Amino acid sequence: MSLSILSFASDYQEGAHEAILERLCRTNLQKTDGYGTDEFCASAREKIRAACRCPEAAVHFLVGGTQTNATVIDALLKSYQGVIAADSGHISTHEAGAIELGGHKVLALPHRFGKIDAAAIRDFCAAFWSDGNRDHMVMPGMVYLSQPTEYGTLYSLAELTAIKEVCLAYDIPLYVDGARLAYALACTENDVTLRDLAGLCDVFYIGGTKCGALFGEAVVIPDPTLQPHFFTIMKQHGALLAKGRILGLQFDTLFTNDLYAKIGRTAVEAADRMRAILQEKGYRLAIQTATNQVFVILENSAVEQLSEKLGFSFWEKYDETHTVVRLAASWATRPEDVEALSEILP
Numbered sequence: 001m002s003l004s005i006l007s008f009a010s011d012y013q014e015g016a017h018e019a020i021l022e023r024l025c026r027t028n029l030q031k032t033d034g035y036g037t038d039e040f041c042a043s044a045r046e047k048i049r050a051a052c053r054c055p056e057a058a059v060h061f062l063v064g065g066t067q068t069n070a071t072v073i074d075a076l077l078k079s080y081q082g083v084i085a086a087d088s089g090h091i092s093t094h095e096a097g098a099i100e101l102g103g104h105k106v107l108a109l110p111h112r113f114g115k116i117d118a119a120a121i122r123d124f125c126a127a128f129w130s131d132g133n134r135d136h137m138v139m140p141g142m143v144y145l146s147q148p149t150e151y152g153t154l155y156s157l158a159e160l161t162a163i164k165e166v167c168l169a170y171d172i173p174l175y176v177d178g179a180r181l182a183y184a185l186a187c188t189e190n191d192v193t194l195r196d197l198a199g200l201c202d203v204f205y206i207g208g209t210k211c212g213a214l215f216g217e218a219v220v221i222p223d224p225t226l227q228p229h230f231f232t233i234m235k236q237h238g239a240l241l242a243k244g245r246i247l248g249l250q251f252d253t254l255f256t257n258d259l260y261a262k263i264g265r266t267a268v269e270a271a272d273r274m275r276a277i278l279q280e281k282g283y284r285l286a287i288q289t290a291t292n293q294v295f296v297i298l299e300n301s302a303v304e305q306l307s308e309k310l311g312f313s314f315w316e317k318y319d320e321t322h323t324v325v326r327l328a329a330s331w332a333t334r335p336e337d338v339e340a341l342s343e344i345l346p
Contacts (some may be wrong), residue, residue, distance in 0.1 A: 006340050007311025008274070008327035011180065011292055016214040017263060017331060020253045024246070032245045036231075041248030045253035048206065048218055054198040058224035060234060061216055061247035065090070065179045067239040068205050068217045070098045070211035073142065075233045076173050076203065076226075077104050080140025083175075084121055086111035086152050090177060101319055105138045107109035113287055114149025125170045142165055146177040147192065147204075148184040152289035157191045163198045173202035173226070182211035182331070183292040186264030190290075198222045206251075212263045248335040250297040263331035267292040273338045283317045286315075286324040294327040302346075309344045 032038035045059040060067045082105035208216040234240040254260045286295040315324040
């Protein structure tokens with residue numbers, strides 16, 4: 001892609017927030033213990049526990065989202081169990097079968113704008129347990145959700161609570177992928193806090209890769225007894241970084257002076273302005289979202305022409321003559337870049 005193209009292709013194109021880079025440089029020659037046993041990781045854990053209002057939580061730092069999902073899901077499931085997810089979910093579509101490679105089937109349910117609801121999960125579990133052949137089938141062993149979803153939509157507190165009740169009824173854990181969690185928390189429409197996630201989820205993760213860090217995700221296990229050997233399982237999955245201090249320092253910085261919340265608001269405000277510009281220009285939005293992802297319908301003939309000036313991601317076919325593409329704002333999106341979108345769009 002040409003450097004002259006204005007790109008909103010994804011929310012992980014830039015490096016890292018300057019506060020992280022500055023602190024990495026300043027502490028570069030400091031010697032610390034490895035594998036997350038350093039002072040930076042310890043400080044980050046305490047700040048995350050405080051933000052989640054969950055002082056006993058185990059907090060682990062992993063390098064990327066796919067590694068995190070594969071490690072968490074394998075840690076929670078027995079060999080004969082699978083994970084319930086939306087058929088649009090990241091583990092269902094964009095992780096190259098990483099979950100299946102680990103020996104577990106993704107039990108995909110139809111989505112509505114990226115979400116699955118409590119009734120669908122309950123019906124699926126009920127159908128399994130009422131099936132006389134269930135001993136020959138993959139048992140539903142956990143539920144995977146994303147907040148926000150791949151479609152930029154949000155689960156409300158009521159929706160998450162209802163799903164949790166189903167999980168409790170069937171004694172299966174609830175896991176939330178928070179790769180873009182900063183952008184969910186920043187939305188005015190959002191009513192789910194970190195404290196709520198800690199109260200409802202058996203495991204969730206706070207995304208860094210797409211939210212201001214060079215890389216990294218922070219896994220939160222509110223009840224550490226759920227999987228007391230998670231550290232060892234990380235090692236087995238190649239997800240344990242020897243220079244763990246690099247991850248800890250990044251999250252320690254993101255959770256200092258409310259930085260994680262601030263960068264989330266930057267992206268959401270930029271995306272709101274992008275949506276307004278698109279609608280002012282007469283474009284149709286495919287999905288009404290409030291997070292940092294913007295989905296717009298383009299005529300097929302316009303996709304290639306516009307791509308010469310604007311970077312975006314193909315999302316899905318809308319109909320025979322139209323395509324849905326995605327524009328993504330990030331923690332680093334500048335107001336002047338957003339306004340330049342108005343000049344590029346015909």
